Amino acid sequence: MLRIHFTSEDLARVTLGYNSSLPVSEAVMSLQALRRGSGPRFSAWRHAVGKQLPARASLLGSLVPAAGWAPDFLTPGPDHASPTTGAFDAIRATPQRRLTTELRRLSHDRRLPAWAQLLADGDRETLDAVTDTLAAYYDIAVTPFLDRMRAVLDADRTWRVHTMARFGVGAVLAGLHPQMRWEEPVLELPGPPGQGQIDFHLEGRGLLLSAHIFCGSRPRALLNDVGTPVLVYAPAWNPQTGNLVAEPPDTRPRSSTALATLLGRTRAAVLEALASPAGHSTKQLAESLAISPATASEHVTALRDAGLVTSLRQANTVRHTTTNLGTNLISTATGTGGIQLP
Known part of the structure; x- marks a missing residue:
């Protein structure tokens, strides 16, 4: 077992990693x-x-x-x-x-x-x-699979940011792995079989939380006496992005009948595809629906003008996701109740 000891200064320096190019x-x-x-x-x-x-x-x-x-x-x-x-x-x-x-x-x-x-x-x-x-x-x-890997990591980071904003740093630390235990000011991690207890004191340097696609089932602590300590963990996976190698997409976008009647089949499919906290880039959206980037951009612009979609720049990428109005429209049309956040 590894026990990481935090001070109040360390808690103030807990950060979530982000690299547009993966490490x-x-x-x-x-x-x-x-x-x-x-x-x-x-x-x-x-x-x-x-x-x-x-x-x-x-x-x-x-x-x-x-x-x-x-x-x-x-x-x-x-x-x-x-x-x-x-x-x-x-x-x-x-x-x-x-x-x-x-x-x-x-x-x-x-x-x-x-x-x-x-x-x-x-x-x-x-x-x-x-x-x-x-x-x-x-x-x-890594490079050929960057977009799909980035989609998984972005969705996980969005979830962690929401958790931190709503429930605090402790909830994020406790939720990184089922076997991790947070009892302020100590975070306990499972260790390899046969390993005894190890105590590590951050001493004001904080902790970088870094999700890695290939982390494996057990979190990894990269700890030393210089630089920022890093805790690597496996991201939460969305079943829709669970394979790093894209499967051949359907040739026709799919959407609910009611939504397709209101917006048109392709535009309705675009709206539904963007109904996740992480959203999609224009390129990802086009690939997932088997439409051209120009067509995807046209539909996103129309939905954004109607107040159903919002776009946010992250580094060199613009990501699109539904607004509350867009999510509620999907919920009403499909009877799914929409995306519920705690």
């Missing part, structure tokens, strides 16, 4: 999921990725076990987490002392190949080869 740690965790073959949710993804692994993927396989701890230098912290914020440059610049320490720790649990000693000694050519392979793997395992 490199997502790729590292996905490699573990690929190796252990976990769950039907990722079966189509594993099939797609497994057919095009980079030529030197064995370099990563030697450093990243199927389960458990992987070297921290492969997963840069919040300031350099993603490719757009310099993650691969940060990996290339890893000091020799850190490489030595982390590879020594890794060697306690598994036998490392001979070339790992070069890496532990700070050989730049070897470090560059590992970094280049990780970058190539990221482009195969």
Whole structure:
């Protein structure tokens, strides 16, 4: 069991992570999921990725076990987490002392190949080869699925923000995993079988909560003596976005009969598709309904002008979702009672 101790200053510094470009740690965790073959949710993804692994993927396989701890230098912290914020440059610049320490720790649990000693000694050519392979793997395992992964993470973040605004930080911490327990000022996390109790004091540095698609069933605490501590957890999944590989869409948008009579079949389908807290980008909306982006944009504009849809810019993406009026219209037309938030 891991016990994370908070001060009042730490509680004030609990934040929810967001990266428009997903962090490199997502790729590292996905490699573990690929190796252990976990769950039907990722079966189509594993099939797609497994057919095009980079030529030197064995370099990563030697450093990243199927389960458990992987070297921290492969997963840069919040300031350099993603490719757009310099993650691969940060990996290339890893000091020799850190490489030595982390590879020594890794060697306690598994036998490392001979070339790992070069890496532990700070050989730049070897470090560059590992970094280049990780970058190539990221482009195969994460980049093509970014939109669908982002949709899952955005929906989860919207839910957590709503929970924090309504019930406070403690409710968010307690709701990250069924086995997590919040008794102020301590958060208890389940640990690996056989592991004793570990106490970690945040000491005013706060905690970054970061949802990762490939986190696995157990939350992961990335804790050290420098930088911002990070708690990685699995997001809540919407069954409608439960597969990272998009299935062929229906050729005709679907909507309720009453709503289609009022708005027209396609416009009604657009309105219903946007009835979630996370909403959709124009591109996601077009893909989900098998219509062109121009058609999707036209219908969104008409619905927004009627006060049924609102649009919000997040980083470089504009996301559309229904207003209360739009949600109530769907509820009345379909008899579903609409989306109820506590």
